[in-house]
Amino acid sequence: MDAGAAIWEYLGADAPVADLPAMGYGEVASGYATTHSAESVGIIGGGYVGIETAEAFAEHGLDVHLFEMVPHTLQPFGAEAAATVEDHLRKQGIDLHLDTAVEGIDGAGSVERIGTGDHTVPVDLALVGVGVAPNTELAEAAGIELGTTGAIANDRYGQTNDDQVYTARDCAEATHTVTGEPDHVPLALTANRAGRAIGATLAGDPTPIGEIAGTAAVKAFDLEVARTGVIDEESAAEAGFDPVSVTITAQSRAHYYPGGEEIQITLVADRESERVLGASMVGREGVAKRIDTVAAALHAEMTVHQLSYLDLAYAPSFSPVWDPVLTATKVLHGKVAG
Ligand SMILES: Cc1cc2nc3c(=O)[nH]c(=O)nc-3n(C[C@H](O)[C@H](O)[C@H](O)COP(=O)(O)OP(=O)(O)OC[C@H]3O[C@@H](n4cnc5c(N)ncnc54)[C@H](O)[C@@H]3O)c2cc1C
The missing domain is CATH 3.50.50.60 (FAD/NAD(P)-binding domain)
Known part of the structure; x- marks a missing residue:
């Protein structure tokens, strides 16, 4: 949220997010804005964040270049849905660079170019939205086992291999209701649900954290x-x-x-x-x-x-x-x- 607020400030927008706690980025962004104006942006990653920020930048009047390293955006949605979305994005004036892994953001003192060796595009701003990985450092240091997905392994109550340590959400695995296998899908409802279930369990009412469908x-x-x-x-x-x-x-x-x-x-x-x-x-x-x-x-x-x-x-x-x-x-x- 703080990075979003900083970008908003940099673009000189009337900031509906101005009440957010200052995290330090805002000052940097507004300072930068006095010396560099942005007319174009290169977005790295065609996932949720890349697609939603493409819309926000376009509505703010910027030329938007969206880079995705695999052949389609929105991978978890399947090729059919992605192809329809991509047609729509192009109609809205978004320049899609599919199958293009960005290797660098170049410039002297400010962002000037983005892309790969033989395919670079001049841009004034870069936004990186390439997904998240579970932050398991603290758990690993405490001897907590990770699962095959790289997130923290746990049972149906969210209990880890240490019976005094429970785990919920973005850092944790959950069982996929279709495959029956542990999966890692970091989304908000399952985070809230698992937290609530673990609270109930610890208060003496054993409550499973529930399965996920990746909805x-x-x-x-x-x-x-x-x-x-x-x-x-x-x-x-x-x-x-x-x-x-x-x-x-x-x-x-x-x-x-x-x-x-x-x-x-x-x-x-x-x-x-x-x-x-x-x-x-x-x-x-x-x-x-x-x-x-x-x-x-x-x-x-x-x-x-x-x-x-x-x-x-x-x-x-x-x-x-x-x-x-x-x-x-x-x-x-x-x-x-x-
Ligand atoms: C831009 C964006 C848009 C999203 N949109 C959606 C959406 O539309 N729908 C949806 O379902 N999900 C969405 N999500 C995902 C959703 O926000 C997460 O799945 C959810 O917030 C995960 O909850 P959590 O409690 O695991 O982690 P968080 O909400 O990230 O909370 C973790 C907290 O722990 C704190 N923390 C970290 N380390 C420590 C430490 N060592 N000690 C103390 N505190 C610590 C952090 O500061 C943070 O406050 C979005 C995420 C992002 C980034």
Whole structure:
């Protein structure tokens, strides 16, 4: 937050974040702003932070270059959703540099260039958003075991190998509800939930920290993008599934009701068990919370057929009679059962 506030200050914006505690960056940023103005920015990383800051910089009038080292942005959302987001970003004037690993930020006294040896772009500002890794230094020094993901290993109550030490969230593993394996997905709800559960356990009411599905949503200009479960075929195969997927588009409202928008859904299931494994969605409305239907199905270990028979809400202003999730299940059922 403090880095965000500093960038805001540097750009000379009216600062709605001015009440944040001063962390030292603000002074540096405003000093820098008196000698260097920014008309362009190079963002390193096409994840949540990269995509959301691309929008913020563009709305502030900067030319935005977004660098992503792999072929698609928003990796956990799958290639289909990412491709739709990337088309949209380009339409908003964002210069995407995909499959391009930034090797350096150059300049004399200020940022002047960003990129790789044969592909550099002149920019005035650089933003690095390349993901997070669990900070396990303190735990390791205390003899706490890490898991295969590099985060702190723990049992279903969040207890580590030291029975007097519990661990919750961004630094900790949790069990993935689809694969049944430990995973590391640092997000806020599971952090809050695990903290609460551990508190209850320590107060004498043993409470499991719960499983995760990796459910997440992000905003890319006026697009809502959401995901849950296991989407990419490689991860599904590694977890012992035989993944089958479909990508459909459906309307967010009844076809006769004004203002509907297209929703693209990718739904993945296991061929043999027909269990739903995951989904991604993209669209201008009705996406960010619609993913929760699929997340609930994952926790309940539903098959495609069971998901297709859920009684979901319908009113023309909010959904077609067949909710887009139900439409996706029908198409996918034809594929797994056929
Ligand atoms: C820019 C950004 C946007 C995000 N957006 C979303 C979102 O939209 N949805 C979502 O689900 N998640 C989001 N997250 C992730 C979410 O913020 C984290 O998953 C969540 O805050 C993790 O909680 P936590 O308690 O593990 O860690 P934190 O919230 O980071 O809290 C850890 C605290 O421990 C303190 N600390 C560290 N070391 C020590 C020490 N040695 N002694 C004492 N204190 C210490 C830190 O200062 C910090 O206050 C976002 C994260 C970022 C950075």
